[in-house]
Each structure stands twice: as C-alpha cells, then as structure tokens.
Amino acid sequence: MPTPIVETRSLTYRYGDFLAVKDLSFHIEPGEVFGLLGPNGAGKSTTISMLTCLLPPTSGSAVIAGLDVARSAAEVKQLIGVVPQDLALYPTLSARENLRFFGELFGLRGKPLRDRVESVLEYVGMTERANDPIKSYSGGMKRRINLAVGLIHSPRVLFLDEPTVGVDPQSRNHIFESVERLNREEGMTILYTTHYMEEAERLCRRVAIMDRGEIIALNTPRELIAMLGGGILRIGLPQADPAVAQAVQALPQVRSAAFEPDGVSHKAVLKVETRSANPALLEIIQLFNQQGLEILSMETLEPNLESVFLHLTGKSLRA
Amino acid sequence: MNLLAILKNDLRQLTRDIPQLAVLFLMPLAFILPIGFALGGGDGYGLRSDNRRISLPVVSYDSGASAEELRASLEESFMVENWFTAQQIEAAGLAADPDCQTPGPACFERTARRMVGQQQRSALIIIPADFSQRIADGQKTEITLVYDPGGDSTRLMQIEGVLKGAAVKLSVTHSVNAGFDQLQSLSAVAPEEMQTELEDGLNTQPAADQQPAIRLETVQPANYTLKKLPDTFQQTIPGYTVMYVFFLVDYLSGAVRDEKRNGTFKRLLSMPVRPASLLGGKLLAAFVIGMLQVLVMFAIGAAVFGMNLGTQYFALFLLTAALVCAATAIGLAAATVPGLSSGLVPMLIIAALLGGCMFPIDLMPPFLRTLSHLVPHSWALEGFLALIVRGQGLSAVLPQIGVLLAFAAGFFFLAVRRFDFED
Ligand SMILES: Nc1ncnc2c1ncn2[C@@H]1O[C@H](COP(=O)(O)OP(=O)(O)OP(=O)(O)O)[C@@H](O)[C@H]1O
Ligand SMILES: [Mg+2]
Numbered sequence: 001m002p003t004p005i006v007e008t009r010s011l012t013y014r015y016g017d018f019l020a021v022k023d024l025s026f027h028i029e030p031g032e033v034f035g036l037l038g039p040n041g042a043g044k045s046t047t048i049s050m051l052t053c054l055l056p057p058t059s060g061s062a063v064i065a066g067l068d069v070a071r072s073a074a075e076v077k078q079l080i081g082v083v084p085q086d087l088a089l090y091p092t093l094s095a096r097e098n099l100r101f102f103g104e105l106f107g108l109r110g111k112p113l114r115d116r117v118e119s120v121l122e123y124v125g126m127t128e129r130a131n132d133p134i135k136s137y138s139g140g141m142k143r144r145i146n147l148a149v150g151l152i153h154s155p156r157v158l159f160l161d162e163p164t165v166g167v168d169p170q171s172r173n174h175i176f177e178s179v180e181r182l183n184r185e186e187g188m189t190i191l192y193t194t195h196y197m198e199e200a201e202r203l204c205r206r207v208a209i210m211d212r213g214e215i216i217a218l219n220t221p222r223e224l225i226a227m228l229g230g231g232i233l234r235i236g237l238p239q240a241d242p243a244v245a246q247a248v249q250a251l252p253q254v255r256s257a258a259f260e261p262d263g264v265s266h267k268a269v270l271k272v273e274t275r276s277a278n279p280a281l282l283e284i285i286q287l288f289n290q291q292g293l294e295i296l297s298m299e300t301l302e303p304n305l306e307s308v309f310l311h312l313t314g315k316s317l318r319a
Numbered sequence: 320m321n322l323l324a325i326l327k328n329d330l331r332q333l334t335r336d337i338p339q340l341a342v343l344f345l346m347p348l349a350f351i352l353p354i355g356f357a358l359g360g361g362d363g364y365g366l367r368s369d370n371r372r373i374s375l376p377v378v379s380y381d382s383g384a385s386a387e388e389l390r391a392s393l394e395e396s397f398m399v400e401n402w403f404t405a406q407q408i409e410a411a412g413l414a415a416d417p418d419c420q421t422p423g424p425a426c427f428e429r430t431a432r433r434m435v436g437q438q439q440r441s442a443l444i445i446i447p448a449d450f451s452q453r454i455a456d457g458q459k460t461e462i463t464l465v466y467d468p469g470g471d472s473t474r475l476m477q478i479e480g481v482l483k484g485a486a487v488k489l490s491v492t493h494s495v496n497a498g499f500d501q502l503q504s505l506s507a508v509a510p511e512e513m514q515t516e517l518e519d520g521l522n523t524q525p526a527a528d529q530q531p532a533i534r535l536e537t538v539q540p541a542n543y544t545l546k547k548l549p550d551t552f553q554q555t556i557p558g559y560t561v562m563y564v565f566f567l568v569d570y571l572s573g574a575v576r577d578e579k580r581n582g583t584f585k586r587l588l589s590m591p592v593r594p595a596s597l598l599g600g601k602l603l604a605a606f607v608i609g610m611l612q613v614l615v616m617f618a619i620g621a622a623v624f625g626m627n628l629g630t631q632y633f634a635l636f637l638l639t640a641a642l643v644c645a646a647t648a649i650g651l652a653a654a655t656v657p658g659l660s661s662g663l664v665p666m667l668i669i670a671a672l673l674g675g676c677m678f679p680i681d682l683m684p685p686f687l688r689t690l691s692h693l694v695p696h697s698w699a700l701e702g703f704l705a706l707i708v709r710g711q712g713l714s715a716v717l718p719q720i721g722v723l724l725a726f727a728a729g730f731f732f733l734a735v736r737r738f739d740f741e742d
Pocket of ligand 2: 044045082087161162
C-alpha cells in the first residue's frame with residue numbers, strides 16, 4: 001500500500017457542547033477519489049474544514065502529504081485546493097478576474113497566471129462567458145467557476161464539498177467530467193462529499209459513509225453494496241401488525257423485517273432486507289397467501305449506496 | 320504581495336459598484352456644486368460662459384494700454400458694455416441731460432449710474448483718465464466700482480471678485496507690488512499659477528509698499544456695507560469632504576459584510592494568505608479611496624471654484640491621512656457590530672451634523688458645541704479650516720491630527736479584538 005496522502009487519526013471537532021465529528025480515522029491514497037457520503041448534518045463540511053486548515057481539530061490529528069494541518073498550515077494550504085459547499089466568488093467581478101485574483105494569492109504572476117486561468121476555464125468549459133460578471137451566471141455556471149478557483153494552482157489534493165448542489169444536469173455532467181479528467185489525467189487526489197449516492201458510486205473509488213459525526217462504513221461502493229446481499233423490499237400493508245413482521249422475519253431468505261416509521265402516507269410499510277431478493281419475494285407472497293393477508297403495494301429497491309445507508313441507519317440519505 | 324492583490328481586488332470591485340461610487344464621490348459634489356454655482360466662483364474662473372450673460376458697463380476715461388487690458392480681462396467674464404444706444408439713454412430719462420448732448424464717457428457714466436439705480440444693471444466700473452499713465456509710472460491708481468447695494472449680492476460678489484483678479488493681474492504684469500493685503504484676499508479667487516506669480520513678485524520686492532497699486536474704491540449709497548467676500552468654498556468643501564470621507568465607514572463595513580456573505584473570506588483563509596494581509600489589504604483599499612475622495616473634492620474646489628488650499632500641503636496631507644485613518648478604523652469596527660448596516664447612514668449624517676460639516680459649529684448652542692468634540696468630524700474640519708482659511712501651519716493642527724489618530728488607534732484596537740472572519 002502506498003503512503004497515504006491524507007490521513008486522519010481520531011479527528012474530532014466540537015462546536016461548544018455539540019460533538020460534530022467524532023473520532024474519525026481514515027486515509028486517502030494518492031490518486032484516489034475518496035467519497036464522504038452522509039445526510040445533512042453528518043459532519044462532512046466540518047471534517048473538510050479541519051482538513052483545509054479552517055478549523056483546528058478539537059482533538060486528534062490530520063496529516064496531508066506528511067504535513068500536520070494544525071502545525072504546518074501555510075505549507076498545507078499551498079498543496080490543497082478547496083471548493084467550498086457554498087459558492088465563494090466575487091459576484092461583481094468576471095470569472096477571469098476572480099481566477100486571476102485567487103491565482104495571485106498563490107504567487108502566480110504574468111504569463112504563467114494567464115495560462116493557468118485559461119486552462120482552468122477550459123477545464124470547466126467556461127471560456128466563452130469568462131468575461132461576464134459572476135452574478136449574471138446560472139447556478140450551475142457559478143458552481144463550475146467555484147470549482148475552477150479550487151484548481152487554479154494545480155493542487156495535489158482537491159477537496160470538493162457537495163459541488164453539485166443546486167446544479168442543472170448539464171453543469172453537473174461538466175463537473176463530473178472535470179473530476180474524472182483531473183483524477184485520470186493529472187493524478188489529482190480528490191475528496192468528494194455528497195449526499196447523492198449515485199455520484200459517489202460513479203466517481204469514487206472508496207466511500208466513507210458518515211452519520212452523526214461518525215464513519216459507519218468505509219469501502220468500495222461494490223463491497224458496500226455487497227454487504228446488503230439481496231436488496232430490500234418495501235411492502236405496503238393495510239395496517240402495521242407486529243405479528244406479520246415477526247412472521248416475515250422468520251422466513252429463511254429474510255434477514256430482517258420491520259415497519260418503517262411512516263408519517264406521510266398513513267400506510268404501513270414493511271421494510272424487508274433479504275438475503276436474496278427473488279426467493280425472498282416468493283416466500284413472502286406464499287406466506288401472505290396462506291394467511292389471507294392483503295398486499296397494497298410492493299417495491300424492490302435495487303441494491304445501491306442509498307439502500308446501504310438505509311440498511312445501516314434505518315433512515316434515508318435525503319430525509 | 321498578497322496585500323497588493325487584495326487592495327487591487329477591492330478597488331476593482333468598487334469600480335463595479337456604481338451606487339457606492341456615487342455615495343463616495345458624487346454625493347459630496349452634489350452638495351458642493353450647487354452651493355458653489357449659486358455663490359459663483361470668486362473670480363469667475365470656470366464660470367465664464369455663465370457670467371457672460373451679465374451686462375457690465377465699463378466707463379473708461381482713459382484710452383491707454385492698461386485700461387484696454389483691464390477691459391479685455393473683464394470681457395473674459397462678463398458682457399462688457401462700452402456705450403449705450405440713444406434709445407437706452409432716452410429710456411434712462413437722460414435725453415435732455417446736459418452731459419448727454421455730446422456722446423462720450425460722461426454721458427455713458429450718467430446713464431449707467433441711472434441704470435444701476437433703476438436695477439437694470441448690477442454695477443458699473445469707472446476707469447479714471449490717468450489710469451494707464453499712473454501704472455506706467457509705477458504710481459498708485461484706483462478703479463471705482465459703483466453698485467446697487469440692494470441688488471443681487473451673489474452677482475456683486477462675482478463682479479467684485481473678477482475685478483479684483485483683473486486688477487491684480489494688471490499690477491503683476493506691470494511688476495508693481497500688489498501688496499500683501501491684496502494678496503491675502505486674492506488668494507481666495509486666483510488660480511494657483513497667479514498666486515505663485517504674486518508671491519514671486521512679493522519676494523523680489525519685499526514689502527516696499529504695503530498699499531496695492533490699484534485700489535478698488537467701492538461706491539454705494541450710505542448705510543450699506545458689502546461684507547468681505549466670504550470664501551464659501553473654504554468652508555463648504557472641507558465640510559462635505561469630511562462628511563463623505565466618513566462614508567468610508569459604510570463602504571468598509573459593507574465590503575467586509577459582502578466578503579463574509581460571499582464566502583470569500585473563508586475561502587481566502589484556506590489559501591496561503593495571512594489574516595493580517597487580508598485585513599490589511601482591505602484597510603489599505605479604504606485608505607486609498609478616502610485619500611482619493613479628498614483629492615477629488617479639493618481638486619474640484621480649486622479648479623472650478625478657485626478655492627484656495629493655502630500653502631501647507633504637507634500639513635494638509637498629514638491631516639487628511641489622519642482623517643482617513645480614523646474613518647477606516649471606525650469602518651472596521653462597524654464591521655464587527657452585527658446588524659448595524661441599516662442604521663449606519665443615519666448615524667453618519669448625525670455625526671456629520673454634530674461635527675459641523677453642514678453647519679458651522681459656532682452657530683450651535685454651547686452644549687452641542689461641547690458634544691461636537693466627541694465626533695472626529697469636528698476635529699478634522701477644524702484642522703482643515705486652520706490650514707486653508709487661517710493659513711496656519713502644521714504645528715497649529717498637531718492637536719487635531721493627534722486626536723484623529725487617537726480615534727483611529729482606539730477603534731482599530733476595538734475592531735481587531737472583536738473581528739471574526741465568519742458570520
Ligand atoms: N458553526 C457551527 N456552530 C454550531 N454547530 C455547527 C456549526 N456548523 C455546523 N454545526 C453543526 O455540526 C453538524 C455537522 O455540520 P456539517 O456542516 O459539518 O454537516 P454536513 O455533513 O456538511 O451537512 P450538509 O450536508 O448539510 O452540508 C451539524 O449538526 C451542524 O448543525
Ligand atoms: Mg456540508
């Protein structure tokens with residue numbers, strides 16, 4: 001295993017009494033796209049803030065390219081690029097002016113600066129509108145420039161905090177492609193946070209699933225999904241009868257069965273985790289037929305990170 | 320240099336913010352220009368085209384070169400009349416007057432006097448017969464300005480100002496000592512190059528003659544005295560300049576607020592920028608803007624209205640710098656007070672009023688006069704008046720500079736202690 005380029009040991013952050021990040025330990029290998037997947041408030045942004053020298057860890061440590069983020073902040077800042085979750089641009093200035101300014105802060109001047117500005121504009125596909133003020137852009141275009149600023153000094157590690165929030169499909173694709181190209185062509189290491197599991201599945205080699213400040217699973221998307229085995233069934237029933245849940249749970253192909261807390265539809269939904277979806281389905285239908293129970297609806301969830309999250313936490317990623 | 324990059328970035332953003340630019344640079348002009356034009360530029364410089372509509376009879380009993388020169392300089396500013404038509408003489412009721420039986424300066428003078436009396440002209444100017452001769456001989460001479468004391472006083476001030484200027488110019492071109500006294504009041508109306516010329520004249524002929532070579536005699540009916548030409552600009556321009564320099568407080572706290580709202584502060588902190596450079600760059604930008612404000616206001620005052628800035632440029636620079644430092648530091652402090660933004664402008668206006676920027680402090684009741692020392696405006700204004708109007712030097716304004724710097728240091732200290740780059 002190569003030396004990790006990012007490594008955290010028991011990284012912890014406390015806002016006053018509130019423990020936002022608990023005891024986080026993970027590493028990212030050079031050239032890896034690493035995903036942090038988690039619902040709102042999971043602590044993703046707080047983790048990134050510590051890794052990018054914006055928040056001093058309450059305890060624990062983080063090392064980037066051998067440099068401690070707390071002790072060698074100045075050196076770390078030269079190596080990393082940050083694309084914050086909220087846009088951070090000067091709205092009255094053009095994309096070029098924004099990029100030039102941020103580039104200057106990394107010590108770029110003259111022709112190298114100009115070349116770099118043009119190349120990142122090209123990277124995010126914004127060369128044509130580059131002289132218009134940011135405030136005249138669509139949300140997606142702003143996001144693309146937000147990304148471009150993070151790339152201006154060719155960082156070794158790029159931190160992307162939910163870069164696709166509120167983005168139209170076209171800009172979203174642009175961002176995906178930029179991330180893939182950066183990783184493939186420049187070997188850039190990328191930490192990517194999101195609550196869209198399909199993004200994590202598409203882009204990330206490994207994904208850490210975070211909830212309430214903790215990593216609850218960390219693996220490749222494929223392995224995480226394999227954890228689920230046969231996928232999940234959601235069965236709509238006239239009422240939530242615990243006896244039914246017990247009976248289903250007892251079936252050989254069923255791992256667990258429980259009624260979902262459901263406040264919206266006033267329907268009882270039985271969530272069934274299976275060892276294998278099709279045989280389990282047959283067993284369940286057989287059981288219901290025998291007992292003369294009514295099934296109102298039936299849904300099979302394809303095995304993906306979303307269902308992994310549901311499995312791990314009992315709640316949906318985007319509640 | 321990150322500091323310079325940040326300075327440049329802030330200035331560039333200001334150029335895109337038309338409302339803010341208008342507040343900082345156009346608003347003070349909006350106050351100064353109408354007041355300035357209403358009172359007229361002392362010597363008519365820059366206002367010539369406007370004044371040409373004013374008819375000014377010039378009665379000359381002298382046909383010499385200097386009389387012509389004087390007439391020519393007056394023509395630059397006014398519609399000079401050299402004679403009246405028969406109809407005008409008749410209309411003045413002087414057709415049968417003995418003086419008017421033969422056309423000549425005597426009839427012209429009588430008609431013009433009559434017209435001034437009937438409020439058809441603001442004033443008339445009389446050049447005596449030996450005028451050119453006496454100037455050539457280096458002797459004293461005089462010009463008479465006859466005017467209607469009940470007439471339009473601003474117009475009169477213009478005429479008197481132009482006449483003074485023209486007379487002194489004439490004295491100078493003929494190497495006659497214009498006299499120190501004359502120079503003092505002329506400084507209010509003369510453009511800079513003329514002043515230097517005058518000072519040179521003074522230096523080469525050190526105070527040999529304390530009387531001006533050309534004396535202006537103003538003639539008016541009894542019981543009326545025209546006040547000495549008040550140098551409106553010397554009071555109005557510094558007042559509004561100080562007032563609007565303090566609008567930097569609104570600019571700077573707004574710029575900090577924007578930077579927080581845009582999320583750019585946070586982003587900058589994840590870049591290799593020291594927080595001190597970040598703040599320093601913003602403060603420097605505000606400082607540069609403030610210095611520019613004063614420069615623009617004073618330059619316009621001097622160029623358009625012939626406002627005299629005195630000779631204490633270095634002291635003026637130091638005082639201005641201290642003023643701008645105070646405004647900048649207060650701006651930074653204001654940025655640390657959440658929710659202040661909407662209350663800021665009314666506060667700035669009240670402080671300006673209290674500081675005497677819009678009304679002279681002397682007109683205020685004593686307790687307000689005491690209170691006015693609590694706002695930095697009063698100190699800055701007092702300093703400017705000392706340098707510009709009273710012609711005092713650096714040592715006279717050291718207390719004001721000191722107080723302004725104390726304001727700057729105090730607020731800066733407060734601001735730095737409270738400053739937070741987030742929210
Ligand atoms: N400045 C703060 N003061 C107090 N609590 C905070 C602060 N910032 C964040 N928190 C809390 O810390 C927790 C983690 O927040 P964080 O922003 O890291 O979550 P996140 O995973 O990035 O969420 P999201 O997907 O919504 O961006 C949340 O419960 C949040 O309310
Ligand atoms: Mg976040």
